[in-house]
Amino acid sequence: MTTMSLAKGVNAGLRSAMEHDDRVLVMGEDIGRLGGVFRVTDGLQKDFGPARVIDTPLAESAIVGTAIGLAMRGFRPVVEIQFDGFVYPAYDQIVSQLARMHLRSGGVTTLPIVIRIPFGGGIGAVEHHSESPEAQFVMTAGLKVVTCSDPGNAYAMIQQAIACDDPVIFFEPKRRYWDTADVDLSAEPQPLFASQVVRSGTDVTVLAYGPTVRTCLDAAEAGALDGLELEVIDLRTLSPLDLDPVFASVRKTGRAVVVHEAARTLGVGAEVAARVSEECFFSLEAPVLRVTGYDLPYPPSRVEDDFLPDLDRVLDGVDRVLEG
Amino acid sequence: MHLIDHEPVQLLTPDGVRVAHPEYSYAGDDSDIRLLYRDLVLVRRIDTEATALQRHGELGLWAPLRGQEAAQVGSGRALLPQDFAFPTYREHGVAWCRGVDPIAMLPMFRGSALSGWAPEEYRLAVPSIVIGAQTLHATGYAMGLTLDGQVGHQDPDRDAATIAYFGDGATSQGDVNEAFVWAAVFEAPVVFFCQNNQWAISAPASRQTTVPLAQRAAGFGFPGIRVDGNDVLACQAVTAAALHTARDGGGPTLIEACTYRMGAHTTSDDPTRYRDAEELAAWEAKDPLTRVRTYLEAVGTPPTFFDDLDREAELLGERLREGCKALPEPDLATLFDQVYAGGSPELAEQRRTYEGYRGSFEESAS
Numbered sequence: 001m002t003t004m005s006l007a008k009g010v011n012a013g014l015r016s017a018m019e020h021d022d023r024v025l026v027m028g029e030d031i032g033r034l035g036g037v038f039r040v041t042d043g044l045q046k047d048f049g050p051a052r053v054i055d056t057p058l059a060e061s062a063i064v065g066t067a068i069g070l071a072m073r074g075f076r077p078v079v080e081i082q083f084d085g086f087v088y089p090a091y092d093q094i095v096s097q098l099a100r101m102h103l104r105s106g107g108v109t110t111l112p113i114v115i116r117i118p119f120g121g122g123i124g125a126v127e128h129h130s131e132s133p134e135a136q137f138v139m140t141a142g143l144k145v146v147t148c149s150d151p152g153n154a155y156a157m158i159q160q161a162i163a164c165d166d167p168v169i170f171f172e173p174k175r176r177y178w179d180t181a182d183v184d185l186s187a188e189p190q191p192l193f194a195s196q197v198v199r200s201g202t203d204v205t206v207l208a209y210g211p212t213v214r215t216c217l218d219a220a221e222a223g224a225l226d227g228l229e230l231e232v233i234d235l236r237t238l239s240p241l242d243l244d245p246v247f248a249s250v251r252k253t254g255r256a257v258v259v260h261e262a263a264r265t266l267g268v269g270a271e272v273a274a275r276v277s278e279e280c281f282f283s284l285e286a287p288v289l290r291v292t293g294y295d296l297p298y299p300p301s302r303v304e305d306d307f308l309p310d311l312d313r314v315l316d317g318v319d320r321v322l323e324g
Numbered sequence: 325m326h327l328i329d330h331e332p333v334q335l336l337t338p339d340g341v342r343v344a345h346p347e348y349s350y351a352g353d354d355s356d357i358r359l360l361y362r363d364l365v366l367v368r369r370i371d372t373e374a375t376a377l378q379r380h381g382e383l384g385l386w387a388p389l390r391g392q393e394a395a396q397v398g399s400g401r402a403l404l405p406q407d408f409a410f411p412t413y414r415e416h417g418v419a420w421c422r423g424v425d426p427i428a429m430l431p432m433f434r435g436s437a438l439s440g441w442a443p444e445e446y447r448l449a450v451p452s453i454v455i456g457a458q459t460l461h462a463t464g465y466a467m468g469l470t471l472d473g474q475v476g477h478q479d480p481d482r483d484a485a486t487i488a489y490f491g492d493g494a495t496s497q498g499d500v501n502e503a504f505v506w507a508a509v510f511e512a513p514v515v516f517f518c519q520n521n522q523w524a525i526s527a528p529a530s531r532q533t534t535v536p537l538a539q540r541a542a543g544f545g546f547p548g549i550r551v552d553g554n555d556v557l558a559c560q561a562v563t564a565a566a567l568h569t570a571r572d573g574g575g576p577t578l579i580e581a582c583t584y585r586m587g588a589h590t591t592s593d594d595p596t597r598y599r600d601a602e603e604l605a606a607w608e609a610k611d612p613l614t615r616v617r618t619y620l621e622a623v624g625t626p627p628t629f630f631d632d633l634d635r636e637a638e639l640l641g642e643r644l645r646e647g648c649k650a651l652p653e654p655d656l657a658t659l660f661d662q663v664y665a666g667g668s669p670e671l672a673e674q675r676r677t678y679e680g681y682r683g684s685f686e687e688s689a690s
């Protein structure tokens with residue numbers, strides 16, 4: 001067992017991937033000499049050199065666009081978008097180029113590129129540094145989208161994402177970067193595109209991913225004090241969704257709450273709620289509820305605690321679904 | 325203030341007279357020029373035929389290259405097999421030079437496939453429709469060539485470069501300017517080949533720039549050169565030199581090939597709404613094919629050469645017509661399996677749903 005932070009988990013995973021495959025490159029703004037603004041790539045340039053850990057000019061579209069060219073050449077680039085709100089200049093390259101090249105080429109061109117994006121709020125930042133744009137990529141055919149939530153799965157999932165032959169958008173919950181846990185680096189990880197029951201319970205199924213997994217686990221702890229048994233599932237993979245464990249859980253509990261920081265309208269929760277309704281209609285005791293950010297641009301940080309789903313709002317959602 | 329020579333490099337005048345240039349010369353002999361002329365004629369024939377196929381309803385759209393044959397054939401024939409080209413939707417002449425069967429240029433325009441060839445097989449990417457996006461791919465690939473040690477050995481069989489094709493309109497795109505920045509700072513072995521055909525649909529080049537486009541390269545820190553884009557010898561010579569520099573580790577070059585889109589932007593466009601007939605007539609006098617023929621006739625090429633070539637073009641047109649109509653119809657079901665290299669359970673499920681729905685009609689019909 002090794003005690004490490006989530007940031008260190010990604011770092012160790014990147015290091016392991018680079019050691020095992022010399023075609024793996026790491027690219028991004030300030031990721032080399034500085035080690036990234038969150039220090040996620042700390043030490044990699046020193047150990048693997050500036051040819052494999054590339055400090056790029058400041059241009060997100062070019063980071064993704066040149067990664068596409070490098071992948072066509074046979075490399076496996078892992079690119080960092082410094083903050084969630086800075087991904088939009090690269091949107092065309094991601095959505096119109098990266099996501100579609102495999103289909104466009106009739107299935108012959110593979111682009112094994114990982115785009116790492118620190119996402120979500122809760123760090124008291126200025127605008128564009130706290131966003132949750134995952135749904136915009138989930139609704140884009142051709143991308144796979146995953147989120148890690150703790151140091152252990154961060155370490156495993158980044159390596160699995162790099163080994164994947166499809167483009168993967170890899171969301172990292174930035175306010176959990178400094179959370180630590182004991183990690184067994186030799187443990188056999190579960191498959192990348194699989195959700196995971198992280199706490200068993202019988203009363204309500206609570207679905208979360210990324211930063212809200214911790215929130216929901218805390219809510220489950222608090223609920224237990226009142227005799228509530230919440231089953232918490234970490235969705236982990238948002239595209240494709242792995243909902244069979246969710247369906248099994250909802251058939252048991254009859255109730256589900258989906259929790260995410262992103263806005264409600266057309267968020268991941270909307271898709272999950274629709275699918276649960278389709279698959280578990282006769283098991284449901286109440287409509288599936290969503291506890292999410294509001295349909296606002298991300299607010300000034302001094303009110304972000306009112307915007308973000310916290311333990312109380314999760315339990316409020318649980319109460320409402322129990323009343324339903 | 326003009327930082328570069330406005331006069332494009334020219335080695336063959338519109339009257340078919342070869343002229344010397346202090347820096348550039350065409351390396352081939354008259355038999356090589358005959359081969360280039362064959363390319364020009366056949367590429368024009370492909371273009372004419374495909375335009376007609378669109379008019380007959382066999383293609384949904386075509387992007388004519390008429391007028392740009394010399395720019396594409398000259399640059400395309402400067403490429404070595406190990407180089408990699410990144411085209412737009414108008415680079416039929418480049419595709420021809422890379423060995424793509426002309427019939428494979430049609431599926432994307434017929435709507436029977438999203439592209440027509442395997443990129444690695446011809447070392448030619450599939451066409452980019454989003455303007456300028458491919459310049460970044462070319463730059464990234466070129467960076468990969470450097471990382472793989474394929475640059476700077478003075479070994480013509482080993483050293484390689486990429487070439488990015490784009491137009492005057494694309495030079496206003498952020499991606500193209502970002503590609504210039506990256507290529508410069510990473511000294512990437514990429515040639516930026518801009519066909520300034522004077523029009524981005526209805527927007528004249530003067531709406532994209534107030535300086536010669538080649539001049540922009542200086543601001544990014546690499547050479548820019550203007551070439552007569554209707555002069556196949558000059559295009560070949562200038563591109564060959566730029567590619568050599570790139571393969572040799574000398575970094576990028578921007579080439580502005582001054583040419584003219586004689587036809588419409590696409591078969592859906594009507595250029596009479598935005599440009600004058602006199603302008604077209606002036607450029608027709610500088611036709612890229614006529615000057616080569618004039619030259620070849622002057623050096624004593626026998627008439628049978630031209631007659632044979634006409635027949636070859638006729639046969640190619642016929643083959644294209646038949647090949648177009650014989651292109652297989654796409655099957656929506658197959659697309660579900662091609663979105664991801666590693667598949668997707670959700671798409672597998674949607675494929676089953678689609679096939680079940682489609683199959684339900686077959687059952688009720690039987």
